Amino acid sequence: MPRTDKASRRIAAPLDRVWAALIEPDALAAWLPPEGMTGRFEHFDARPGGSYRMVLTYSDASDAPGKSNADSDIVEARFTDIVPGERVVHEVDFVSDDPSVAGTMTMTWTVTEADEGTRVDIVAEDVPDGISASDHAEGLASSLQNLATHTEH
Structure with missing residues (x-):
């Protein structure tokens, strides 16, 4: 049965810097992949109705085989809502x-x-x-840590 997972973090960076990291492809590719993964976009269009395709590759897939192939998770996502400086909503498959x-x-x-x-x-x-649930919680926490590291400078 599908569930809802949540995570949060206070980041010691101004809101405009954090916001920019949520919608700029180079920034997202740098911080969004959880520890042990790298990411790259095949396309990216940050606007309501826009979409992206991201390939997340495991540095060592022996412990966690990929969902899409042996060493990768590929996500297709659509931006359904973007309110500048407030929120971004993606539908992810x-x-x-x-x-x-x-x-x-x-x-x-x-x-x-x-x-x-x-x-x-x-x-x-x-x-x-x-x-x-535990892997997802760990992944969300890792992405938030990466976002903090990326923006707190």
């Missing part, structure tokens, strides 16, 4: 023959000003059953 990861996951990234920085909240709705 894994490219996979595995029915346990089928279905559209909606990810909402919200930024708000916080003491000495920016609060980032992620809500992932309709997470496919084949994505373990």
Whole structure:
């Protein structure tokens, strides 16, 4: 049964810098992949109705085989809502023959000003059953850590 996962973090960077990292492809490719993965975009169009295709490659797939092929997860995503300086909403599908990861996951990234920085909240709705809750929580936390590292300079 699909579920909702959440994560949040306060980042010691101004909201405009954090916001830019959420919608600029070079920044996203740098920080979004969780630890142990790299990412690259095959296309990217950040506007409501726009889309992207991202290939996430495991540095060592022996412990975690990819959902799309032996060493990669490929995601097709659509931007459904972008409110500058507030939130970005993506509908995400894994490219996979595995029915346990089928279905559209909606990810909402919200930024708000916080003491000495920016609060980032992620809500992932309709997470496919084949994505373990603990692995997803670890991945979201890793991406948030990467975002902090990328923007806190």
